[in-house]
Each structure stands twice: as structure tokens, then as C-alpha cells.
Amino acid sequence: WLKSLGGIFGETNQSELAAFISYALAFPNNFLALVDTYDVIRSGVPNFCAVALALSDLGYRAVGIRLDSGDLAYLSSEARKIFHTIEKELGVPGFGKMIITASNDLNEETLDAIRKQGHEVDCFGIGTYLVTCYAQAALGCVFKLVEINNQPRIKLSEDVSKVSIPCKKRCYRLYGKEGYSLVDIMTGENEPCPKVGERILCRHPFSESKRAYVVPKRVEELLKCYWPGKS
Numbered sequence: 001w002l003k004s005l006g007g008i009f010g011e012t013n014q015s016e017l018a019a020f021i022s023y024a025l026a027f028p029n030n031f032l033a034l035v036d037t038y039d040v041i042r043s044g045v046p047n048f049c050a051v052a053l054a055l056s057d058l059g060y061r062a063v064g065i066r067l068d069s070g071d072l073a074y075l076s077s078e079a080r081k082i083f084h085t086i087e088k089e090l091g092v093p094g095f096g097k098m099i100i101t102a103s104n105d106l107n108e109e110t111l112d113a114i115r116k117q118g119h120e121v122d123c124f125g126i127g128t129y130l131v132t133c134y135a136q137a138a139l140g141c142v143f144k145l146v147e148i149n150n151q152p153r154i155k156l157s158e159d160v161s162k163v164s165i166p167c168k169k170r171c172y173r174l175y176g177k178e179g180y181s182l183v184d185i186m187t188g189e190n191e192p193c194p195k196v197g198e199r200i201l202c203r204h205p206f207s208e209s210k211r212a213y214v215v216p217k218r219v220e221e222l223l224k225c226y227w228p229g230k231s
Helices: 014-026 040-057 072-090 108-117
Strands: 032-034 064-067 099-102 169-175 181-188 200-203 211-214 218-221
Touching: 014 040, 032 040, 040 064, 040 072, 064 072, 072 099, 072 108, 181 200, 181 211
Parallel strands: 032 064, 064 099
Antiparallel strands: 169 181, 169 218, 200 211
């Protein structure tokens, strides 16, 4: 059956698998896994299937998966194909009908686009746009781990905008001669801060083609640490 699935079950993230196992042990009757922490098709779905099959052998039934980033229509369709293949190849009744839930700041326009593409989503999780309106939008805040004991950490995601930049950082706003802000930049915590009158190369973190030299007339540090914690 591994061969029929293109060998995708060989290189999954082991920490994700350990988390799924712990989740399933705590809630064997309510195992619904968030599968987009690393890579949906190469890690999340395979790890879910492994744990779901183990639960099935123990007499339990997993609920399904949740997608919270990326191309929801495509990923749901690919996940459904895997579920159907497992049901057919391993003879696990009902595995192909695992519930697929989708979320990620969904609104009516997104739902319509997903419907037009064709999908395998069974239910949608809608929160932000259900309780707020466009004129009074909610402020979305997310904490990202960037360092542990001076060791860099990064969040990986199929959605490039959600990939974090590792290490502690400092942030600055550079102003031009007219007094208007030109650009905000980040540097490593121990890197030298930008100086007035000094030519600085500013680069976009994810688009290599977006770069520019700036000579600031004023530099303002933006990040203020109010709670340093213990080192």
C-alpha cells in the first residue's frame, strides 16, 4: 500500500507523529488532527493515518483532520484520495469517509471560491468573520517560537506568509529626508543597528527580487521589551 501511495509515508515529521499519538491516547474517541503544521501531504496526513489505523486496531475510530492553511480545495481532495486508497488497500471500512474540516479566516468569498474549485471538505470552521464585521475587523495575533536556549527555531508552513524567521530580532523604522517613513526592517538581536546617513541594503524576507538601498535621515527602534523573562 505504500507503493500505491507513491511512497509518501517514508519521511514524516517525527515530533508531529509523537504529538498525534499523545492526542489520540488522551482522546481516543475524538481524534481530529490539525495536519498542516509542517507539510499536509508529506507529513500531516500520513501521520494522522498511521495513528488512525492504530486506533482502529484498538477498537476506536478517528474523527478526521483539520486544514488551516494552504490551498484548502486541493489539499482536501488529495487527503480524500489517500483515505480512499487506505480503505481499499487495507480493507478498513469507512476510512475513506474521514471528516475533513477547513478553517483559516474563512468568509463568503473564500467559501465560494473553494466551491467553484471543487473540494472534499465536510465542514468549515468559521469564527472571525462570523462574530465581527468588515468595518470593525478583529485583530489577529499569533505567538511564534523563534528561539529555545539560544538555539534558533522556525515554523514551517506550505503558506509562505506563515513561515517564521528564526532567532531573536530587533525592529527599526527608517525615515527619509522629508520626514516620511520609508521602510521597516528587522535585524538579528546582536547585529549592529542601522545608522543615520549610512547606506543600508533592505531585503524582503521571502521575495529575493524585492530589495532596495536606503539612506535614513532618522532611525526609530520599534520593538520594546517589557518582559524579558529568564535567560
